[in-house]
Amino acid sequence: MNGPVRRIAIGVFTSFCALLLAVTWIQVVHADALKADPRNARPALSERGKERGLIVTIDGIVVAESVVDPLDPRTFVRTYPEGEAFAHIVGYNSFILGNSGLENAYASILRSKRDLTISDLVSVLLGRDLRPHSLEMTVNGSLQRAAYEALAGQTGAVLALDPKTGAVLAAVSSPSFDPESLLGDDASTVWDSLLADPESPLSDRATRELFAPGSTFKTVVTATALDTGEADPETEFPDPVEYELEGSTGTISNFDGGFCNGGNPVTLLVAFIRSCNTIFADLSVRLGAEDIGITASALGFNTDLTFPWTVPQATYPVDDLIDDPAALAQSGIGERDVRATPLHMAMVAAAVANQGLVPSPYLVSRVFDADGNVLEAPEPAPIGRAMAPATASVLAQMMEQVVTNGTGRNATVPDVRVAGKTGTAEGAGDGPHAWFIGFAPVENPTIAIAVLIAGGGDFGESATGGAVAAPIAADLISLWLRGTP
Amino acid sequence: MTRNAEGATVVAAAVLAAFGVTLVNFAREQSIDAQTALTFLVFLIAFGGVHLAVRTWAPRATPLLIAPITALTALGFIEIYRLDPVKAGLQRWWMLIASGAAIAVLALFARSSTTILRRYRNITLLIALILLLLPNLPTDWGFPLKGLVVNGSRLWIVLDMGFTTLQFQPAELAKLGFVIYVAAYLADHQKALREARRHLGPIRFPEPRQLIPLVVTWVVSILILISQRDLGASLLLFAGFVLLLYAATGTAGYLVAGGFMAAAAGVASYYMFDHVQRRVIAWLTPFQHFDDEGYQIAQGLFGMGTGSLSGAGPGLGRPDLIPNASTDFIFAAVGEELGFAGTVSVLALFSLVIAVGLGISFRSRDMFRKLLAAGLTFVFAVQTFLIIGGVVRVVPLTGITLPFMSYGGSALVGNLILIALLLRISHEEAT
Numbered sequence: 001m002n003g004p005v006r007r008i009a010i011g012v013f014t015s016f017c018a019l020l021l022a023v024t025w026i027q028v029v030h031a032d033a034l035k036a037d038p039r040n041a042r043p044a045l046s047e048r049g050k051e052r053g054l055i056v057t058i059d060g061i062v063v064a065e066s067v068v069d070p071l072d073p074r075t076f077v078r079t080y081p082e083g084e085a086f087a088h089i090v091g092y093n094s095f096i097l098g099n100s101g102l103e104n105a106y107a108s109i110l111r112s113k114r115d116l117t118i119s120d121l122v123s124v125l126l127g128r129d130l131r132p133h134s135l136e137m138t139v140n141g142s143l144q145r146a147a148y149e150a151l152a153g154q155t156g157a158v159l160a161l162d163p164k165t166g167a168v169l170a171a172v173s174s175p176s177f178d179p180e181s182l183l184g185d186d187a188s189t190v191w192d193s194l195l196a197d198p199e200s201p202l203s204d205r206a207t208r209e210l211f212a213p214g215s216t217f218k219t220v221v222t223a224t225a226l227d228t229g230e231a232d233p234e235t236e237f238p239d240p241v242e243y244e245l246e247g248s249t250g251t252i253s254n255f256d257g258g259f260c261n262g263g264n265p266v267t268l269l270v271a272f273i274r275s276c277n278t279i280f281a282d283l284s285v286r287l288g289a290e291d292i293g294i295t296a297s298a299l300g301f302n303t304d305l306t307f308p309w310t311v312p313q314a315t316y317p318v319d320d321l322i323d324d325p326a327a328l329a330q331s332g333i334g335e336r337d338v339r340a341t342p343l344h345m346a347m348v349a350a351a352v353a354n355q356g357l358v359p360s361p362y363l364v365s366r367v368f369d370a371d372g373n374v375l376e377a378p379e380p381a382p383i384g385r386a387m388a389p390a391t392a393s394v395l396a397q398m399m400e401q402v403v404t405n406g407t408g409r410n411a412t413v414p415d416v417r418v419a420g421k422t423g424t425a426e427g428a429g430d431g432p433h434a435w436f437i438g439f440a441p442v443e444n445p446t447i448a449i450a451v452l453i454a455g456g457g458d459f460g461e462s463a464t465g466g467a468v469a470a471p472i473a474a475d476l477i478s479l480w481l482r483g484t485p
Numbered sequence: 486m487t488r489n490a491e492g493a494t495v496v497a498a499a500v501l502a503a504f505g506v507t508l509v510n511f512a513r514e515q516s517i518d519a520q521t522a523l524t525f526l527v528f529l530i531a532f533g534g535v536h537l538a539v540r541t542w543a544p545r546a547t548p549l550l551i552a553p554i555t556a557l558t559a560l561g562f563i564e565i566y567r568l569d570p571v572k573a574g575l576q577r578w579w580m581l582i583a584s585g586a587a588i589a590v591l592a593l594f595a596r597s598s599t600t601i602l603r604r605y606r607n608i609t610l611l612i613a614l615i616l617l618l619l620p621n622l623p624t625d626w627g628f629p630l631k632g633l634v635v636n637g638s639r640l641w642i643v644l645d646m647g648f649t650t651l652q653f654q655p656a657e658l659a660k661l662g663f664v665i666y667v668a669a670y671l672a673d674h675q676k677a678l679r680e681a682r683r684h685l686g687p688i689r690f691p692e693p694r695q696l697i698p699l700v701v702t703w704v705v706s707i708l709i710l711i712s713q714r715d716l717g718a719s720l721l722l723f724a725g726f727v728l729l730l731y732a733a734t735g736t737a738g739y740l741v742a743g744g745f746m747a748a749a750a751g752v753a754s755y756y757m758f759d760h761v762q763r764r765v766i767a768w769l770t771p772f773q774h775f776d777d778e779g780y781q782i783a784q785g786l787f788g789m790g791t792g793s794l795s796g797a798g799p800g801l802g803r804p805d806l807i808p809n810a811s812t813d814f815i816f817a818a819v820g821e822e823l824g825f826a827g828t829v830s831v832l833a834l835f836s837l838v839i840a841v842g843l844g845i846s847f848r849s850r851d852m853f854r855k856l857l858a859a860g861l862t863f864v865f866a867v868q869t870f871l872i873i874g875g876v877v878r879v880v881p882l883t884g885i886t887l888p889f890m891s892y893g894g895s896a897l898v899g900n901l902i903l904i905a906l907l908l909r910i911s912h913e914e915a916t
Contacts, residue, residue, distance in 0.1 A: 002847050004735045005859055008728055009843045012866045015879075016836055019870065022877035023832065026789045027825040034790025039775055039783070042791040042803050 041095075048095040049075030053110040053132035055090055055102060058167075058365055061141030063090050064103065066132075078183060082141070084176035085148035088204040089139065089168075089363065092179040096187040102135060102363065105308035109133045109367055131370035138167035138365045146479050147172040150472045154457035157205035159342040160476065163350035163439055163448040166359030166380060170476070171343070173205040210312050210339035211452060214425025215275045215407075215465070216435045217334030219348055219395065220316075222272055224287050224295040226391040231283065233269035233398060243278040245326035252281045252329060255424065255464075272398050273406030275422060277333045284332025285325050292332070293318035298386035299358055300347050301340065306380070308363050314340035334425055346450035349437040352399065352419070353445035356392040358383040400442050403470075408436065410470035413478045417442035420473065422465030431456020436469035440477045447480045449473050488540060491548040495536050498555035499528035505563030505799050506573075512800030513567075520570070527577045528559065531584035535901070538588040542595040543912035549841045550904055550911075553834040554889050558897075560831060561890025564818040567800050568811045572892050579894030586898050587905040594909045603853045606669035613662025616655035640713060656718060657899030661906070664864055667726060668856040670698070671733035675852065679734040699739065702726045703746050707754075714760060717871060717885030723747060725864040732846075732859045768881040781808045785876050789820035789828070796824025811892040813884050816876045831890070832873070838904075839866045845911045854910045861903050 026034065035043060049072070055064035063086045066076040078093050080086065091101020099107050113130040147158035151174035160169040181190045194202050203209055225231040239260045242251040260266050260276035271279035284292065296316040297303060305311045317337050321328040330336040343361060351358040360380040367376040387395070399419035402408040407422040420438025434456065439448040451473045456463035475485040503525035510517055532555040539546050558580070566573035594601075602609060620639040622632040633641035633652060644651040671678070680692075706723040709715055727743035754761045763778045771779030771786065784807040792802060804810045804818035811818070820828045842862030849855035868885055875882030886896045 004732045005843060005846055005855075008732060008859075008863070009840075012839060012843075012863075012870070013836065015870050015874075016832060016839075018879050019873050019877060020829070020832055022874075022879050023789070023820070023825065023828045026786055026877060027793055027820060027828065031790045031793040034787055035793070037772075037787065039772075040787040040791060041806065042787060045803055046797070046801075 038098075044095040044098060047093070047111060049077075050112045051076045051132055052078060052093060052103075052112065053134040053368075053370075055110075055135045055137060057137050057139050057141035057144070059141050063137070063141070078180075080179045082145070083178050083180070085145050085172060086139075087176045087179045088173045088206065088208075089137070089171050090179065092182045094182045094187050096185070097182055097191055102137070102308060106135055106364065106367075110135065129369055129371075133370070133375065134368045135364050136366040136368065138162075138169065138363055139171065140169050140480075143170045143476060143480055144172060146485065147472075147476055148174060148176070150475055151453075152458075154453050155199060155205070155455055156451070156453040156457060156469075157209075157342045158449065158451050158472065158476065159206045159346040160447055160449045160480070161346045161350045161359065161361055163353035163359060163445045166347075166350070166361045166382070167365065168361055168363045169447060169480070171206045171363070173203065175199050175201045177201045205342065205452065205454060207307065207311055207341055207343045208309070210314065210341055211433050211454060212425035213334040213338060213340045213345055214423030214433060214435055215277075215280075215334055216345055216348070216421050216423035216437045216450075217338055217340075218272060218275065218280050218332070218423075219352065219399065219421050219437070220296050220299060221280055221284055221287065221292055221332050222268070222398065223352070223387045223391055223395055224292045225268065225283055226394055227295065227387050228287065228291055230287055230291075231268050233267060233272075233394060235268050236265040237268065237271060237279045237282060239263050239266045239276075240278055243281040243329060245281075245329055246285070247324075248326040250326065252277050252333065254278055269398055269401065272421075273402045275402075275407050280332045281329035285329050287332075289318045289321035289328050289331075292316065293321075295386055298384055299351055300344050300383060305343075305361065307343075307361060311341060311343060314344040334423060342450040342452045345435065345437045345452075346448050349420075349439050349450060350448035351386045352392050352395050353439035353448050354382075354392070355389040356385050356387040358386050396439075396442055399438065403438070407464075407466040408438070408470050410466055411436060411438055411474045411477075413440065413474050413481070416440050416477065416481055418474070418477060419445075420470065422470060424464045424466075431459065431461045431463045434459070434463045434465045434468040436465050436473045438473055438477075440481060447477060449476060451476075488536075488544070488548050491539075491551055492533070492536055494552035495532045495555050496529065498532065498552070498559045499525050501556065502528050502559035502562050505559065506566050508798065509563065509567045509800035512798065520566070524562070524566075524577070527580055528555070528562075531580040532558070535584050535587050535591075535905070538591045539908055539912075542591045543908050545915035546908040546912040547841055547845065550838060550908055553837045553841075554901075554904055557831065557834050557838075557889040560819055560823070560827065561815055561887070561892075563799055564804065564815055564822065564890075565811050565892045567822065568805055568818065569892075572811060575894070576892055576897075579897050582894065583898040583901040587901040590902050590905040591909060598913055599857065599906065599909050600851060600853055600913075602665050602857070603669040603672060606666045609662045609669075610666040613659040613666065616659040616662065619655045640715070652894075653898075654893070654895035657895040658902070660718075660721070660864060661861070661899060661903060663722065664725065664729075664860040665857060667729055668853060668860045671729060672853040672856050675733045678730070679736060699727070699730065699743060699746070703743075703750065707750055714758075715884075716754075716761065716764065717868075717883035720747075720871060720883055721864060721868055721885065724867045725860065728863045728867070729856060729860045732863075733856055764881045764883070768875075768878060771878070781814065782876070782878065782882060784808070785814050785817035786878070788817050789877075792821040792824045792827075794825045796820070796822050796827055798822060812886055813872065813882070813891070814876055815887050815890045815892070816873050819890070835869050835873075835888075839869075842866075842907055845907055845914065849910065849914045851914070854914060858907060858910045861907055865900070865903060 051066045056062050063082045065079050069075045069077045089101050091103040093099050093103040112132045147170045156174055158172045177194055241259050242253045244251050254277050301314040301316045327336050331338050360383045362380050366374050396419050403411045403418045403420050408420045411418050411420045418440040419442050423435030425433040434453040437450045439445040451469040453468045459468050479485050503521045506524045507521045536551055565576055619642045620632045624632045629645045631643045633643045635641050640654050642653050706719040709719040730739045767778040767782050771782040775783050788807055799822050802821040804821045807814045846855050846858035871883050872885050872887045874880040886893050888900045
């Protein structure tokens, strides 16, 4: 009689081995995937109510802080005292939506390790510190606030860098949102209404959105011309009223539709400070896509940047332009398929200010433990050299003349030597993208800046970089160098 | 393992339960209250009581059964307490009642022997049938014993004692009655049923008329599925019967025939009942149907996956996100808070109970006791496999309770009586 019972026993224990295998699959092999599934609320819920580290600006303004929940003193609520001005870079820590910005990029540093598990108990006994760590941003709080106010609700962005180190001094995107509105139980509703907003306040236009750089890209073309010896500031170019695109019936004309210099031969310097499209289309074709591409790539185009989050690649599509002189001419004035974020364009200005060396942009200056000891103080090395020091100093003088005698007069700051370049690119919205990139003071630059008003801002179709973006840059440079706008 | 070691493990399991309750309290309220002492005392009284009853009335019984079931009850109780302290308080009362029932069973057979059940098999069957039909009592008459409708199914009775009411699922006891009856029936007719002269390839098949008991059970299982919408009970009854029939006769033809009949009924019910269809959809594609059918299984998997190796810790996971976590999904709750370590321990403890139960059957010389021990263990094993397998997606979810771990008094009473019978058989067959 025991024969059948024995065979059933074998069957039963084989079935139990199947259960053991299934449990092993779920809890060991596949566990991380189950944990990471976005529909699994547990990881976010376990973070809810826990203390997180501070985030402060380099001038000591608290931008993210966990405070004791008055309703439940055992838990914490996250507050963002600076609200909208810092929303895109600081991000949020929402138990429904997850993390974004620095809250996401530095999540493992900012979170408390105090999970009440056995391994925590062991860590405490071993004297390890389970309290959350804190971050200090490179951002200057006053400059950031001023930049957000200067944009005044217009669609746009400001990005300021220390041209020598690459430290981000300000990174503002407008319009913005209140990060604290995404922390509660109604986060999904708020999120949906922000997504539906036609001005897309959730978009980070400073570091995570690409725009046609327009004439600001002429700095890249000029750097290539100076570096290769193809031209110097006094090299003369013919001045047609229109540049005829090769292999196409289209033409490129200047901003006002007229000559650059009354039809007389025009120097590169004059073409640059007047931002003449005809001359730069011509120069671009003379230089060729490959040489411009080398300078652009060295400035951070066509490459991935190291940043706390993924920055989209700025593009100068060399391969598409080699056999397409029409597209090459249009690309020389920052149109066609040339795209960059304000971060990239600030890097271009910083490279000119930094004698040709391209600094690596960074956002976090120091990581502290709960006792204030510095754990990390990154100082990233420059990305590389984009132009010879001599080229950079000549280009800096040309950019200074843009502000003194050219399209960038509105960027003038009394008693400060400002260098810059305007840009007015064809936008997708109601008006053009108005740009200004620049740095100051020219003799020893401490700030490089890119200002973008997308779609014309309050000026609509009549917006230009010089009229709309340059005054904002002037105010911020003035604030930075002299303490008043 | 000696009887004294068994006593020590009972104390250890009581400490485990009390420690778990303390951790839950500490994690949730950061305070420690009387629940710790209360839990320790109830475990000690309930399972210590069974232990003492075995010492008195079944001293030669195996010492390997009370230890694992106490540990399983403790692990389940920690999660029940974590999910709902009120239910846990009720479950403590049920532990006392269930252990009282187990002690009563041990005392009942002290002077006689379990073999008397063979003589009273027809009465046992009658009692089992009455128990099954009890939930059909009127729900609103004057008599204190009433039927009760829960979620549209009539599985419950209510004993209204004036000061309080007691709910009970009589099917949990009826299950034992059926096993006793079938074991007695097969012990009587075993020789006749074993004669299988028809061959189909290498497998011998019995005469068609010998298949009548199998067909009757099959029809009853289907009726349970239709009338009570209880897929689990239906499968449990049929699988337990087929396995016991095979154990009694050694005729593989019964297994094959039973397998085909179950498959046919399964396929037919898939097309006929959408509650069966939903179960199959949830089993095969829980994540694609996360918002409806698959939600419970997906949440269970998320919980176990998040628990990973060591678990979140008692009171620190979110098993409350899993629907029915304290009953059908108690295994997932253990997996979430006690981790892989907890689930493997649970599987090992269940395997131990089943191995000991089959061992008792192995060593039994009396045919009835051999079949009774085997049948009780089969039912226990199939039930455990079906519900854990449903939670970890080895089989479709059938919605039955996990013995000793799920919240529920009737199941605890039924399973403790089952263990008491196994202990008694073990005592009677010990040399």
